[in-house]
Amino acid sequence: MKFGVLVFPGSNCDHDAYHALKHIHGIDTTFIWHKESDIGDVDAVIVPGGFSYGDYLRSGAIARFSPVMNAVSDFAQKGGPVLGICNGFQILLEARLLPGTMMANEHLRFACKFVNLKCESRNTPFTSMVPDDTLLQIPIAHGEGNYFAEEDLRKKLEDNDQIVFRYTDDHGETTRLANPNGSVDNIAGICNKNRNVVGMMPHPERAVEKKLGSDHGKYLFESAVASLTTIM
């Protein structure tokens, strides 16, 4: 089993993702430079956070035209598991691998803190092992995490069980106060219709060791390992 972590100019969570996969979970992991047109023999792809291409134009807008994204697109269309984290989520939205769009945080400030996440769907390769009764504590760090979808798309996401994570308060309630960026319906993460592509604003790769505040991010990577093991 092998994971690939994409690297764009301006990615800055690529090494965190690599560390989480390789050193914490012991998974064979490789970096994939954005100019590669082939992602090789990886079984899952992580599109990491950061500020690809300086976030010029719009977050993720230029990265999506990197050669590697064609390969990722093919991989995703064949059912390969892809997880986009933060800027990676923005790139997947721009690449139309996930529906909707991202806007600047409602309050215009960069938000960097731990949030509570309710896992709304365990029917994805990255959430199957998230325990039922656990509210995930995972940090966010973004200026543009205000997920937006028009009403008809929101209904589709809801009907197809494509909303994967929501921001909640300490009691698991999706209140407005618990929403760190103004995202519609407190959405923190979604998946595509085929469920193999997941995008989320919070950073699970930064929450894999108790000494760093939380290890709830491990559930996502353990889920990926479990679902790949079933397939392989």
Next chain:
Amino acid sequence: MQVEIVITLRESILDPKGKASHHALENLGFKDISSVRIGKFVQLDVDTDNPEEARKIAEQACEKLLANMVMENYEIRIPDNA
């Protein structure tokens, strides 16, 4: 020839940058400004003398990359002196 593109957020989309700037303008005493929307200005040099062709190329550039059609509108302007 030169082509100018103005990209703005759709009316239905909240524009926090515009809103914040509007507040600041109000604080500065600008009482006659009722709303502020902030967008982007893009200037292209296109290798053609045909305005129609230039417009078409600019349109494609907007649809493919420059504008996010989910939340933005674009307007293409070809200056009079072009």
